[in-house]
Amino acid sequence: xxxxxxxxxxxxxxxxxxxxxxxxxxxxxxxxxxxxxxxxxxxxxxxxxxxxxxxxxxxxxxxxxxxxxxxxxxxxxxxxxxxxxxxxxxxxxxxxxxxxxxxxxxxxxxxxxxxxxxxxxxxxxxxxxxxxxxxxxxxxxxxxxxxxxxxxxxxxxxxxxxxxxxxxxxxxxxxxxxxxxx
Numbered sequence: 001x002x003x004x005x006x007x008x009x010x011x012x013x014x015x016x017x018x019x020x021x022x023x024x025x026x027x028x029x030x031x032x033x034x035x036x037x038x039x040x041x042x043x044x045x046x047x048x049x050x051x052x053x054x055x056x057x058x059x060x061x062x063x064x065x066x067x068x069x070x071x072x073x074x075x076x077x078x079x080x081x082x083x084x085x086x087x088x089x090x091x092x093x094x095x096x097x098x099x100x101x102x103x104x105x106x107x108x109x110x111x112x113x114x115x116x117x118x119x120x121x122x123x124x125x126x127x128x129x130x131x132x133x134x135x136x137x138x139x140x141x142x143x144x145x146x147x148x149x150x151x152x153x154x155x156x157x158x159x160x161x162x163x164x165x166x167x168x169x170x171x172x173x174x175x176x177x178x179x180x181x182x
Contacts, residue, residue, distance in 0.1 A: 015150040025089070026082040026143030036147035036154035038140040039065055039079040043158035045133045050117045056172045061158050080147075082140030082158070084132060089142075093179040098167045102131055102174055112169035134174050137161065141177035
């Protein structure tokens, strides 16, 4: 391969089976240069600079990628992209009531993310700027799990929302991507 990291060994016997199960959460590597490293630019939550008011660095994922590229460890084109998961997928680990609250109730979003400035904006914008990127994180975690099963390893540069439970979230963690990965 032309990449700086070696391509992982594949398990052709299970890769096709797994690949089809994960089509709706991300793009599978299309060539030998792509590695099982999941990144999507939308992982970085940008809210016109207001995200800097929160102690969590919502754009750290881009910083990680920049560091890997600048240090010649990885090239941009070697990553695969996550997709946004649906409420149907999220309902495997979350109640319908909780998912509806995250879609319609700004107070719930503020309680979960601890980001009070969200109250100043319409719910459709809060969903687009904050919650949608988090759903892409979940897709990334699920894709990385599938890639790891097929290829022996994978990394999601995003995700890890370990404070979310089936009917609540906290500490910036709205969705339980780790449980969906398991």
